[in-house]
Each structure stands twice: as C-alpha cells, then as structure tokens.
Amino acid sequence: MVGGTGFSAGREAAVAAAAGALRQAAAQSKPCPPVRTMFDSDAGVEVGYEIQERNTAIDLAAGRRISGRKIGLTSKAVQGQLGVGEPDFGTLFVDMEHSDGAELAFSGLLQPRVEAEVAVVVDRDLDSAPHGFAEIVRAVAFAVPAIEVADSRIEGWDITLLDTVADNASGGVYVLGGRPVPLRDVDLRQVAMSMSMDGTVVSSGAGSDCLGHPLNAARWLADTLCARGVPLRAGDVIMTGALGPMVPARLGSELVATISGLGSVSTRFC
Numbered sequence: 514m515v516g517g518t519g520f521s522a523g524r525e526a527a528v529a530a531a532a533g534a535l536r537q538a539a540a541q542s543k544p545c546p547p548v549r550t551m552f553d554s555d556a557g558v559e560v561g562y563e564i565q566e567r568n569t570a571i572d573l574a575a576g577r578r579i580s581g582r583k584i585g586l587t588s589k590a591v592q593g594q595l596g597v598g599e600p601d602f603g604t605l606f607v608d609m610e611h612s613d614g615a616e617l618a619f620s621g622l623l624q625p626r627v628e629a630e631v632a633v634v635v636d637r638d639l640d641s642a643p644h645g646f647a648e649i650v651r652a653v654a655f656a657v658p659a660i661e662v663a664d665s666r667i668e669g670w671d672i673t674l675l676d677t678v679a680d681n682a683s684g685g686v687y688v689l690g691g692r693p694v695p696l697r698d699v700d701l702r703q704v705a706m707s708m709s710m711d712g713t714v715v716s717s718g719a720g721s722d723c724l725g726h727p728l729n730a731a732r733w734l735a736d737t738l739c740a741r742g743v744p745l746r747a748g749d750v751i752m753t754g755a756l757g758p759m760v761p762a763r764l765g766s767e768l769v770a771t772i773s774g775l776g777s778v779s780t781r782f783c
Contacts, residue, residue, distance in 0.1 A: 527551045528560065532567040535680055538666035544623055547667050549675045558601070561678030562741075568681065569604050580750050581605040581634075582738065583661065584730045585682040586674075587723045587754025591628065600724065601674060602734055603682025605750055611688045611780065617662065619782040622685055624670060625662050625762040628755035629708040629716060629770035629778075631701055631727040632659035632689055637747050642739035649732045655693035656701060656727075658772040660708075660780055661752055662686045663759060687752055690778035699774035702726040706756040708770040710763070718757030727753040 531548040538545040552560055573579070586592050586600045611617065619625070636654035664685030667676050677683045704720040724730045730753040738744050745751070756772070764782055771777040 524560075528563045528567060531564045531679060532571075535564070535666045536568060536571070538623070542620075542623055544666055544668040547671050547673070547676050548679050549673055552675075556675060558674050558678055561601075561675040564679035565603065565681055572606065578607040579604055580607045580610050581752070582734055582745065582749065583682055583684055583687070583752035584734050584754045585663075585677065587730045588718065588756060588758075589722065590718065590758040591755045596673075599674065600730065600733060600754065601678045601682050602737060603678075603684040605684070605687065605752065609684065609686045610750070611686060613688065613691045613778045614780070615688055616781050616783045617686060617688075619762070619764045622662065622664050622762070623666060625664050625685055625782075626670075626759040627708070627710075627762050627768055628661050628663060628759035629706050629718075629757065629772065630659050630661060630723070630755050631704065631720065631753050631772065631775065632657050632687070633727070633731060633751050633753060634693075635745055635747060635749055635751065638744060639735040640739060640744035640746075642736040642744075644732055644735045644739075646728065646732060649728050649735065650696060653696055653728070653731070655695050656699065656775060657690040657693055658770055658775040658778040659690065659752060660688040660768055660770050660778055661755070662688075662762060662780075688778055688780045689750070690776055692776050694775050701728060703773075704756075704775060705773045706770065708757065708760075708768065710760065710766050710768055715760045716757040718755070720756065722756050723754045730754050
C-alpha cells in the first residue's frame with residue numbers, strides 16, 4: 514500500500530489505479546472494493562480528491578460538461594448513516610441532470626439511495642474567498658426543490674470519507690424542480706422537507722438540518738473550491754445537501770419530495 518503523505522511515483526500509480534477501479538466499476542455495473550485499501554491507513558481525504566480530480570479530468574476530455582457541484586454529508590442523519598463527520602463535494606455533469614417528473618433508468622445505477630435537498634443556482638462567479646454570507650445570498654438567482662440519487666461504486670456502501678470523495682462524493686443523478694423561487698420569497702433555514710416513496714413518507718427534515726442553513730453549505734463550498742483553484746461560476750447548480758436520511762431506491766418506485774416554500778419534485782425508477 515501507498516502512504517498518505519507526500520507525493521511519489523508510487524502514490525501517483527495508486528491514485529491512477531483507484532481512479533481506474535472506480536471507472537471500471539461504473540462501466541461494468543459492478544461495485545469494487547473500497548479504494549482506501551490501496552493506501553496506508555493514515556491516507557487522508559486529499560488522496561480522495563486526487564482520485565476524484567483525475568476522473569473529472571478524464572470526463573472533461575471525453576466531452577462531458579460540468580453543470581455545478583454537489584455537497585455531501587451536510588446532514589447529521591446522513592453522517593450518522595455513513596459514519597462520516599464532515600462535508601465533502603463532488604462534480605455535477607449535465608448528463609446527470611433531470612427535470613421534474615423524469616423517469617430514471619434503474620439499470621443505469623448500481624446501489625442507488627435517494628435524498629431530498631435544496632438546489633440553488635448562482636448568477637455570478639464566486640471566486641474571491643473568503644465569502645461572506647450576504648455575498649452568497651446576493652449570488653443566488655433562485656432555489657428549487659431537488660432529489661439526489663446518490664450512488665456508490667464501492668461494494669455495499671462500505672465507505673470512509675476517502676472512499677466517497679474519491680467516488681465523486683457518491684454522485685449518481687439528480688432531479689430539479691421546475692419552478693424557480695427567489696430567496697426573497699423563502700427562508701431556506703425554516704423550510705420543512707417530506708419525501709415519500711409510493712405514497713409513504715420515508716424521510717423528513719428541515720433547512721436547518723443542512724449545516725444549520727443550506728446557504729452555509731453553499732458558502733463552505735464556495736470557499737473550498739476557491740482554495741482548490743476551481744471556483745463556482747455563474748450558472749452553476751449547487752446541490753446543497755440532504756435535509757434528512759437517505760433511503761434505498763427500488764425499481765418501479767415513485768419518489769415525491771416536498772419542501773415548504775419551494776414546492777415539490779418527483780421522479781420514478783423504471
């Protein structure tokens with residue numbers, strides 16, 4: 514195994530191998546063992562981001578377009594489910610994005626789990642960290658309710674922070690509501706979320722469950738991306754993070770997420 518500190522040819526080879534294993538898992542629809550096993554036990558989250566960035570570069574070279582970023586592990590409920598105690602981020606691509614009412618191909622996913630959250634779209638670049646809270650408020654063009662279908666290329670969701678970061682923050686696909694709501698018309702901290710599967714409520718929460726306020730998550734993301742040299746740009750979608758527990762998806766199931774002040778968004782797995 515390769516150590517988690519410093520840079521070396523051995524570490525570079527291990528990062529490339531881990532990135533390849535995740536890509537192969539996705540291509541073959543067969544989850545792989547945790548990529549953390551390729552590194553020493555002291556390997557940190559930065560290794561995960563190196564793996565993620567390698568695969569993002571490959572995707573961009575292949576013609577995929579970035580639509581924004583997703584923030585993961587913002588809810589205490591989800592942190593508890595996965596045994597992880599801090600947020601992370603991944604990249605959203607245009608081909609991951611679906612509109613309200615979309616039917617999603619279950620066969621294109623490996624181990625899907627669904628969660629409801631607030632999505633915002635920014636209308637200006639956020640490239641001057643540190644960002645103030647008011648600066649984030651001014652930058653948000655509108656908010657919509659969203660369903661994220663998280664997916665893991667790691668067998669049995671056996672993940673640490675390094676694994677999920679490497680795996681693009683366990684990104685799958687996402688569904689956006691179609692009625693944009695300006696922030697002057699909704700208090701995102703006070704919104705209540707309820708998500709049902711086939712008519713039965715399976716998850717609930719509030720805006721305050723997302724790092725205290727969904728825009729706190731957006732602020733964390735803006736500063737973190739600036740530090741990494743890839744700032745948020747005008748038009749980017751930000752999936753701010755789950756408002757309640759995520760639940761396994763089922764073939765044929767219909768999901769409806771309702772967020773007070775924002776409306777609802779739905780999808781079906783076919």
